[in-house]
Amino acid sequence: MTETALAAAKKEKKSGQMIKFSINGKAVEVEAGQNILRGAEKAGIYIPTLCYHPDLEAFGGCRLCIVEVKGMRGYPTACTTPAAEGMEVKTDTDRLRQLRRSILEMILTEHPHVCLICSERNNCKQAHECTRRAGITTACGFCPKNGQCGIQAVAERLELKDVTLPFSYKNLPIDRSTPFFDRDDNLCILCGRCVRACKKGVIKFMQRGSQAIVDTAPGTSHVEAECEFCGACVDHCPTGSLVERKRRWDGKIETQAKTICPFCSVGCELTAGVSAGGGSASGGKQGRVIETLTNENGCLLGRFCATLLNDSSRRITAPMMRRSGKLVVVPWEDAIAHAAKAIKKSKGKTALVYSASCTNEDMFALRQFASKVLETAMISCPGSSTQKPVWRRT
Ligand code: SF4
Ligand code: SF4
Ligand code: SF4
Ligand code: FES
Structure with a gap:
């Protein structure tokens, strides 16, 4: 050819x-x-x-x-x-293997690589700490991508044992200016995946040579640059450079499941990533949703916000009743018995208010409940917290 x-x-x-x-x-x-x-x-x-x-x-x-x-x-x-x-x-071929290892070594002259070559790295995984006390900026345990990293996967396949070229740490500050993700330029290999993934052109290669980084235009925040916070840049980054802040130390995803975004009645599909545990901050997170990904046609709100909503300390996850003026958690049986008694007493005199985020199926069930159980025709969905409820006859 x-x-x-x-x-x-x-x-x-x-x-x-x-x-x-x-x-x-x-x-x-x-x-x-x-x-x-x-x-x-x-x-x-x-x-x-x-x-x-x-x-x-x-x-x-x-x-x-x-x-x-x-x-x-x-x-x-x-x-x-x-x-x-x-x-x-x-x-x-032998030549290709040798060249690829040299290329990887060159990439690693500006990228912390203890996690790739340290002889103790497997022992540390079990101990959950750096047994050699490597520097805080370079020890593998201090990278949120450890164990799920594109460079680690390549280094393993290339059987990289050592980096013979001198290493220079960029020592750049971590950019925490966006609401949902951090950017650590010390871990960036300038692969440009994030730049190509960003359909809005928010981030670009800035500066040249050893000063090159990926960033928004000088003096422009992500919000000013009209970032949609779609997460495409984060999802395509092979290193620990772009990482969702909330799940930074939550470790690996074990399983994924399709679910529905809880934010509004449109009900876009989300893919929920469930934790395998083992992240340095995962604690009791095994089996919990630590990431939500939107699909191509879905709205973007659920990408970073659904896990925030899921883990919010203000979320009501157990039945509560007011006792001596205070809301206290009670068993389901007590709450249901109390509600049943109250409904019986006020049949026909009750109104039902539902959230604008309810799905069509939720609304259908609520309408059935209103007409058949509460025996009321008063059912309402407030358009927003500032609007007065709009009452509709069932
Ligand atoms: S990005 Fe990958 S290779 Fe770099 S420090 Fe993190 S885990 Fe190691
Ligand atoms: S979150 Fe989306 S819009 Fe914002 S910089 Fe990343 S890819 Fe671009
Ligand atoms: S995808 Fe990650 S490693 Fe690649 S250029 Fe963007 S920030 Fe750097
Ligand atoms: S040049 Fe082909 S994967 Fe980077």
């Missing part, structure tokens, strides 16, 4: 047309226009990546996904090179 033929392959993007080529001698087929990496994924062949994400346009920044292509000079990146008919690709 010559480079001229490859250039022709880049133009050849007829949809549905299939391209046949080989990776490590294995026959692979992808749609015209798809890259070598896609072919490797389909064939179950591992190629390390950091700046690539399947949701985002390829960027070719980290160069970890370099491969060898017969007839091509140098080492093209699998994420940006489209597959071409008859191409012969190698992904796992």
